[in-house]
Amino acid sequence: MSGPALKGIAAFVFLAIVFLTGLSAFGAGL
Amino acid sequence: MAAERFGGPYSPDPRPEPGAGQADGGDGAPPLPRFRNRRATRVNILARLTFFAPLPLLLAGLGEIGQGDAMGMLGELGGFALLILAAWLLSEGLKAEDAYDARKVARPPAFPRKIVAGVVAGIGVALACSLGAGLPIPAGIVFGAVATAAHLLGFGLDPMRKKGLEGVDEFQSDRVARAIEGAEALVAGLLDASQRIGDRGLEARVERLAAQAREVFRVVEDDPRDLPRARKFLTVYLMGARDATAKFADLYSRNRDTGARTEYEALLGDLETSFSQHRKELLLDDRSDLDVEIEVLRERLNREGLKA
Numbered sequence: 001m002s003g004p005a006l007k008g009i010a011a012f013v014f015l016a017i018v019f020l021t022g023l024s025a026f027g028a029g030l
Numbered sequence: 031m032a033a034e035r036f037g038g039p040y041s042p043d044p045r046p047e048p049g050a051g052q053a054d055g056g057d058g059a060p061p062l063p064r065f066r067n068r069r070a071t072r073v074n075i076l077a078r079l080t081f082f083a084p085l086p087l088l089l090a091g092l093g094e095i096g097q098g099d100a101m102g103m104l105g106e107l108g109g110f111a112l113l114i115l116a117a118w119l120l121s122e123g124l125k126a127e128d129a130y131d132a133r134k135v136a137r138p139p140a141f142p143r144k145i146v147a148g149v150v151a152g153i154g155v156a157l158a159c160s161l162g163a164g165l166p167i168p169a170g171i172v173f174g175a176v177a178t179a180a181h182l183l184g185f186g187l188d189p190m191r192k193k194g195l196e197g198v199d200e201f202q203s204d205r206v207a208r209a210i211e212g213a214e215a216l217v218a219g220l221l222d223a224s225q226r227i228g229d230r231g232l233e234a235r236v237e238r239l240a241a242q243a244r245e246v247f248r249v250v251e252d253d254p255r256d257l258p259r260a261r262k263f264l265t266v267y268l269m270g271a272r273d274a275t276a277k278f279a280d281l282y283s284r285n286r287d288t289g290a291r292t293e294y295e296a297l298l299g300d301l302e303t304s305f306s307q308h309r310k311e312l313l314l315d316d317r318s319d320l321d322v323e324i325e326v327l328r329e330r331l332n333r334e335g336l337k338a
Binding site: 006007008009010011012013014015017018019021022023024025026027028 | 076077079080083084085086087088089090091093102105106109110113151154155158159162163164173176177179180181183184185186
């Protein structure tokens with residue numbers, strides 16, 4: 001796999017972790 | 031047949047009168063394009079999204095306040111703050127990286143913003159997971175570590191090496207990098223001040239002046255030995271130009287004083303001439319260096335009978 005694609009996926013994973021953490025914290029608070 | 035430029039008498043940049051004095055140092059060369067040596071800002075959409083991804087944490091934190099869960103609020107709002115801090119550090123780091131890429135001689139940033147952004151983001155995720163989402167602490171740490179790893183892999187590390195300093199005296203090139211950094215800041219100040227004039231023609235002239243100044247920077251970067259001679263240019267002239275522009279902008283935006291405008295335009299003309307002269311002199315010096323080099327080598331070849 002090419003470098004830029006790998007970087008894009010990693011950046012996407014980071015964003016997903018942050019977003020989903022927020023959602024689950026939101027869900028836990030309900 | 032030459033293409034004809036579009037525009038009428040009321041266009042922002044009126045066509046120059048034939049034979050009128052040009053802002054090119056008067057030697058007939060066309061004026062420098064305004065965007066020479068300037069790059070379009072690269073926009074990394076994923077990096078921008080790091081400002082938005084933590085938003086659910088903000089809502090969750092506010093929800094915890096309603097529920098009366100102090101620790102949960104601390105984890106979520108604290109995590110949110112850390113993640114926004116990380117996003118800001120990342121965008122600053124990307125800007126610094128662009129500036130580093132644009133230059134031939136550059137030092138690594140003193141503060142590795144992107145790496146710190148990754149670590150801060152990891153701490154934020156760990157905090158939000160363990161205090162906010164109610165996961166056990168080891169799980170929070172694992173999520174934080176994965177987030178840091180993904181951040182560093184996805185957005186990269188800061189440039190850590192000195193660039194363009196191979197083969198040159200390190201002390202010297204360090205001085206060049208520092209001097210150019212200072213001069214770039216002066217040019218940025220000059221451009222900022224020119225924005226306040228509120229006159230498109232003058233702003234365009236100042237931008238051209240800035241482009242010329244950057245040309246001189248590139249010459250100095252190419253040959254650090256030019257630094258002592260260019261130092262006056264890099265500090266005194268640019269600082270004077272910036273201060274004069276700031277004062278003129280203050281005055282002109284208040285009373286549109288035509289006398290001051292004429293004087294300021296004369297100053298810009300002088301500066302343009304002096305900048306292009308400066309660059310030519312620096313290049314000329316390189317040329318004479320080359321001539322000496324060639325002369326010496328040819329003489330030597332002659333003496334050793336290698337040449338007929």
